[in-house]
Amino acid sequence: MVQLFGEFHQTPIESEEYLILGFSPSSIPLKQRWRNNGLSADFLADYLTVFFPANEDENTNDRHTEIKCAVGYIANELLENAMKFNDKTIHYPISIQLYLYHDRIIFCVTNSISPLAVEKFQAYLQELIHSDPQELYIDQLERNAQDDQGKTSGLGLLSMINDYMATLGWKFETVKKDPEVIAVTTMAQLTV
Amino acid sequence: MAEITIENEEYHVSYNNETTTIRCKGALRLSGMEEYEPIVELFNQVADMKPLKIYFNMTELKFLNSSGINVLSKFVIRVRQKQTVEMVLQGSNKIPWQGKSLKNLRRLMPSLQLEWE
Numbered sequence A: 001m002v003q004l005f006g007e008f009h010q011t012p013i014e015s016e017e018y019l020i021l022g023f024s025p026s027s028i029p030l031k032q033r034w035r036n037n038g039l040s041a042d043f044l045a046d047y048l049t050v051f052f053p054a055n056e057d058e059n060t061n062d063r064h065t066e067i068k069c070a071v072g073y074i075a076n077e078l079l080e081n082a083m084k085f086n087d088k089t090i091h092y093p094i095s096i097q098l099y100l101y102h103d104r105i106i107f108c109v110t111n112s113i114s115p116l117a118v119e120k121f122q123a124y125l126q127e128l129i130h131s132d133p134q135e136l137y138i139d140q141l142e143r144n145a146q147d148d149q150g151k152t153s154g155l156g157l158l159s160m161i162n163d164y165m166a167t168l169g170w171k172f173e174t175v176k177k178d179p180e181v182i183a184v185t186t187m188a189q190l191t192v
Numbered sequence B: 001m002a003e004i005t006i007e008n009e010e011y012h013v014s015y016n017n018e019t020t021t022i023r024c025k026g027a028l029r030l031s032g033m034e035e036y037e038p039i040v041e042l043f044n045q046v047a048d049m050k051p052l053k054i055y056f057n058m059t060e061l062k063f064l065n066s067s068g069i070n071v072l073s074k075f076v077i078r079v080r081q082k083q084t085v086e087m088v089l090q091g092s093n094k095i096p097w098q099g100k101s102l103k104n105l106r107r108l109m110p111s112l113q114l115e116w117e
Helices: A030-048 A058-085 A115-130 A133-146 A156-164 B032-049 B066-082 B096-101 B103-108
Strands: A002-006 A017-023 A094-100 A104-113 A167-176 A181-191 B003-007 B011-016 B021-028 B053-064 B086-091 B113-116
Touching (some): A002 A115, A030 A058, A058 A094, A058 A156, A058 A181, A058 B096, A104 A115, A115 A156, A115 A181, A133 A156, A156 B066, B003 B032, B011 B032, B021 B032, B032 B066, B053 B066, B053 B096, B066 B103
Parallel strands (some): B053 B086, B086 B113
Antiparallel strands (some): A002 A167, A017 A094, B003 B011, B011 B021
16 A cells, blocks of 8 residues: 655656665664764765866855755755664665756655554644644744653754755555555655 | 863864853764753753853854754753843854754744854
8 A cells, every 4th residue: 555645756757867875774773873874964965066066156156065965964864764763673674865857856765664653653744744834843843842851853854844945745655564564755855 | 261062073062151152063963862962961051051141153063963953942942031141143154054944043032143154
């Protein structure tokens, strides 16, 4: 069964430039793996500079720095979420795919999710899709300030939408039965 | 002179008592709120000392993940609650995330001053 939320394109338009990185989340503990998120995000951002080369023009250079920063941030947040929320009880790889187009960059990150966590996550996505993201962002910050026990900030997706104008979509797919394995793919589109 | 510093190979966070300046440098992308705890504690201490004016310098902070944005926002709200404390946030135009994300803090604390270099 496949369920889609938000702006998700089932078949991304053909791109001749793409990069896919895969990770095996259970191979080393999360704490040790964490640094990998930053390294991978930096790598993806650096990799892109080949396609948006800097030159003498100052405006182009600014745009170049901005795209690099946005890719680094979004890739890092998507990977952090994938590492945090993947189903630790099964062995399912995490992947990040980056597609380049003349007017945008598309990120697709796939990870497993515990079947028990799906309902809550989908309810959150419904709220995210149907609310004013600015309001939701500020509300979330105020809520977090009241809550000293909160382990996650709930800001990753919201900051991508608000600060980077990213368009987000999700695909939930049952990839195996008995035991049930559900994969979720988060698609983030960044206009460049 | 009293300066408290928390750092590793990726980041540096410090508070200087004389200049009432918090300085963050490098890349802050710790995993979740637990790992940020020592930094949160330092920020809470600074807010609770209620200096007249706090300078928050992040002109060399190249990267901040969303958990870090949360830590920063919580600090701004804590300072706001003190009512008597002014705060100046010093950022850099050369680091794009700052222009995008720091403006949200003004919505939490309208009196927050932003200085760009």
